Amino acid sequence: MVGRFEKDGYAKSQLRAYSYNASQSSTTTAETIVGDETPGAVNYGTWWSPCDSIINPDSSVSLSGATNTKTACISRTSLPTDETVYTQVREFVK
Numbered sequence: 001m002v003g004r005f006e007k008d009g010y011a012k013s014q015l016r017a018y019s020y021n022a023s024q025s026s027t028t029t030a031e032t033i034v035g036d037e038t039p040g041a042v043n044y045g046t047w048w049s050p051c052d053s054i055i056n057p058d059s060s061v062s063l064s065g066a067t068n069t070k071t072a073c074i075s076r077t078s079l080p081t082d083e084t085v086y087t088q089v090r091e092f093v094k
Helices: 002-007 027-033 083-093
Strands: 045-048 067-070
Touching: 045 083
Parallel strands: 045 067
Antiparallel strands: none
């Protein structure tokens, strides 16, 4: 998705992706998720699919203080290439 953003004239720095797999916790990850889930003067957004077979429960994707967007029923691997998701993310980072 980052390549598509660059092609559309956005700097790579405008898109940051963070994925957390609860089954692979670490001290750094634990420190990151303690307290405020969306610290600082940054807009946070999440996109999640009810058909994601990796992240369960689906509700664990949502962050308090973020714009949390439910997608159509698409696979996890389709999120970066889905045209609707791409358009939503592009509009979010404007």
